[in-house]
Amino acid sequence: MKHEGMDGIESFESPGKGRGLRATRPYRIGDLLFSCPAYSHVLSVSERGYICEHCFTRKEGLAKCGKCKKAFYCNVECQRGDWAMHKLECSAMCAFGENWCPSETVRLVARIIATLKVQKDRSASEKLLLLKDMEANLDRLDNEKREMNEADIAGLHHFYSKHLDFPDHQALLTLFAQVNCNGFTVEDEELSHLGSAVFPDVALMNHSCCPNAIVTYRGTLAEVRAVQDVGQGDEIYTSYIDLLYPTEDRIERLRDSYYFSCDCRECKTKSKDKAKMKLRKLSDGPRPEEIREMVRYARIIIDDFRRAKHEKNILFTLLEMCELSMDKMGAVFDESNVYMLHMMYQAMGVCLFMEDYDSALSYGEKVIKPFSQLYPAYSLNVASMYLKLGRLHVALGRSSAASTALKKVTGQHEVIHMKSHIHTSEHTH
Numbered sequence: 001m002k003h004e005g006m007d008g009i010e011s012f013e014s015p016g017k018g019r020g021l022r023a024t025r026p027y028r029i030g031d032l033l034f035s036c037p038a039y040s041h042v043l044s045v046s047e048r049g050y051i052c053e054h055c056f057t058r059k060e061g062l063a064k065c066g067k068c069k070k071a072f073y074c075n076v077e078c079q080r081g082d083w084a085m086h087k088l089e090c091s092a093m094c095a096f097g098e099n100w101c102p103s104e105t106v107r108l109v110a111r112i113i114a115t116l117k118v119q120k121d122r123s124a125s126e127k128l129l130l131l132k133d134m135e136a137n138l139d140r141l142d143n144e145k146r147e148m149n150e151a152d153i154a155g156l157h158h159f160y161s162k163h164l165d166f167p168d169h170q171a172l173l174t175l176f177a178q179v180n181c182n183g184f185t186v187e188d189e190e191l192s193h194l195g196s197a198v199f200p201d202v203a204l205m206n207h208s209c210c211p212n213a214i215v216t217y218r219g220t221l222a223e224v225r226a227v228q229d230v231g232q233g234d235e236i237y238t239s240y241i242d243l244l245y246p247t248e249d250r251i252e253r254l255r256d257s258y259y260f261s262c263d264c265r266e267c268k269t270k271s272k273d274k275a276k277m278k279l280r281k282l283s284d285g286p287r288p289e290e291i292r293e294m295v296r297y298a299r300i301i302i303d304d305f306r307r308a309k310h311e312k313n314i315l316f317t318l319l320e321m322c323e324l325s326m327d328k329m330g331a332v333f334d335e336s337n338v339y340m341l342h343m344m345y346q347a348m349g350v351c352l353f354m355e356d357y358d359s360a361l362s363y364g365e366k367v368i369k370p371f372s373q374l375y376p377a378y379s380l381n382v383a384s385m386y387l388k389l390g391r392l393h394v395a396l397g398r399s400s401a402a403s404t405a406l407k408k409v410t411g412q413h414e415v416i417h418m419k420s421h422i423h424t425s426e427h428t429h
């Protein structure tokens with residue numbers, strides 16, 4: 001049976017990249033290329049109580065599940081709509097109590113397995129690609145990745161066996177590999193992590209470090225928009241990674257997580273690397289080995305910090321890590337060097353969490369200009385930073401600075417089209 005496909009977009013064999021998506025007609029910058037409902041989605045544990053588990057709406061006064069008291073919903077419809085998924089966890093969370101701790105990937109895979117059981121026809125998320133046909137890159141997994149998948153499978157059995165019949169081990173390995181390579185993290189307009197989801201049609205897009213498309217979310221719907229003009233027949237690319245970092249770092253990240261080496265224009269020309277690696281102006285030096293040593297240090301501290309944050313280290317320790325590393329790196333790197341920006345961005349996040357808005361704002365003001373130079377012209381990272389600055393100015397009662405920052409958001413968002421997410425009241429303050 002032939003299925004309907006999609007207007008204006010088709011799947012094709014992209015030389016050297018597997019399948020890809022391409023435009024069958026021209027699109028202008030800002031156009032919606034397509035949208036795709038989540039095949040399965042899961043809300044992060046840390047967002048519970050703030051966002052509806054079913055439709056991912058953020059609002060106050062959500063109603064909680066009377067049984068587990070851990071899942072929150074807009075209303076009875078959302079609760080009913082979510083039950084087929086929530087029942088996988090509701091009683092298990094009560095039974096395990098404090099010990100209930102499956103990873104977000106495991107939680108998502110449990111939901112996919114439950115959905116696969118009932119979803120017999122092609123879903124609205126699979127107009128061009130079926131979930132079961134997503135790339136797994138199975139032959140490229142190294143031992144470390146295999147072990148991680150085995151640990152996830154063990155977690156799945158441990159936390160979900162009561163309410164789920166599992167496919168065989170090989171099928172589970174494939175499914176985890178597919179989710180690792182094709183899964184999306186859902187973020188809000190400030191780029192806070194809300195949860196994880198699979199969107200098979202969106203996963204058809206290959207990666208470029210100078211993407212012509214961007215993915216944003218409206219509830220659990222993914223929207224793909226052009227951030228450059230797209231000609232008829234052009235491949236549509238999105239970015240899988242944070243594009244702040246120099247070419248070598250991006251290539252390593254893409255190889256490690258997605259098993260390919262990027263051959264995009266930016267990876268070939270490295271045109272932004274020099275600015276990204278800007279050094280402090282010193283009369284003599286810094287010497288090449290000093291720079292290499294500091295880059296090595298920067299990469300280690302970035303990893304250490306990520307781990308510390310994940311382990312929910314005390315905020316003060318996190319802030320201290322940022323400050324100490326910036327002190328050290330500042331001997332060699334300019335303030336606009338991406339490794340400095342990375343730590344400032346993290347420090348800003350910690351300050352926001354501690355509700356120290358003045359400090360958050362001063363970090364934000366330092367990163368915004370280099371951010372807008374180092375990221376692509378229309379970038380969610382830049383837009384969300386302007387939004388945060390605008391909201392900080394509002395919180396601190398600085399109305400004219402707020403409106404300047406929020407105007408910049410509007411400029412970015414006219415293309416990225418997140419306007420609907422920004423409360424209009426913010427513009428009028």
Ligand SMILES: C[S@@+](CC[C@H](N)C(=O)[O-])C[C@H]1O[C@@H](n2cnc3c(N)ncnc32)[C@H](O)[C@@H]1O
Pocket residue numbers: 016017018019020134135137181182203204205206207208258259260261262263
């Ligand atoms: C989310 S999938 C994209 C769709 C995929 N090409 C397919 O056939 O299903 C990610 C995988 O696509 C391939 N890929 C994505 N971008 C690529 C690129 N720029 N160059 C080479 N391979 C790429 C890699 O195998 C990667 O693991």
Ligand SMILES: [Zn+2]
Pocket residue numbers: 052053054055056057073074075078
């Ligand atoms: Zn809802």
Ligand SMILES: [Zn+2]
Pocket residue numbers: 065066067068069070071086090091
């Ligand atoms: Zn419940």
Ligand SMILES: [Zn+2]
Pocket residue numbers: 208209210250262263264265266267
């Ligand atoms: Zn690239």
